[in-house]
Amino acid sequence: MGVTPNILFEVTSSLGKRVRVTEDYWQKIVTTKHPLMAGCEDLVKGILAQPEVVRRSRKDQSVFLYYGRAEKRYCCVVVRHLNGDGFIVTAYITDRIKIGDAI
Numbered sequence: 001m002g003v004t005p006n007i008l009f010e011v012t013s014s015l016g017k018r019v020r021v022t023e024d025y026w027q028k029i030v031t032t033k034h035p036l037m038a039g040c041e042d043l044v045k046g047i048l049a050q051p052e053v054v055r056r057s058r059k060d061q062s063v064f065l066y067y068g069r070a071e072k073r074y075c076c077v078v079v080r081h082l083n084g085d086g087f088i089v090t091a092y093i094t095d096r097i098k099i100g101d102a103i
Contacts, residue, residue, distance in 0.1 A: 009041060011048045013066065015103065019048050019079050019086040026088075034092040043070060044091050047077050055100030063089065067097050 010020040021029075030038040037044070047068035057063035064086075066077040070093055078089040 009045060011045045013048045013079070013086065014051055014054065015064070015081075017079075017081050017084065017086040019088060021088040029088070029090055033090055036093050037075075037091050040070075040075070040091070043068070043075055044077050044088070047075055048079070051077075053097055054103040055098060056103055058100050064103065065098060065100060 005022040005024065007020050008023045008026045010018055013019045026041070047066050051066040051068050052074075053067040055065045055067070057065065060080075062080050062082060064079050064081060066079060067074050068077075069075075074094050074097060075091065076094050076098070077091045079086045080089050
């Protein structure tokens with residue numbers, strides 16, 4: 001039997017998908033990918049539940065970008081949807097919403 005990953009949080013997104021992230025993977029995001037996201041778990045959860053905009057990736061049809069305001073900028077939460085569920089690929093602060101198919 002494998003080890004069950006420790007889920008840091010799970011949220012039902014505005015698209016009705018259960019989206020989760022493990023403690024280990026969130027640590028990877030905030031230590032190596034996007035340190036500005038450290039301590040922003042509540043922001044990410046809120047954006048998943050009530051985003052201002054959701055776009056589908058132009059490169060990968062299973063990837064969705066959820067955007068919400070983060071002060072004067074945007075926070076983008078990138079989620080891959082598989083088999084009815086989703087997991088966070090990354091999250092970052094950006095100045096603009098990327099081009100993609102609006103959902």
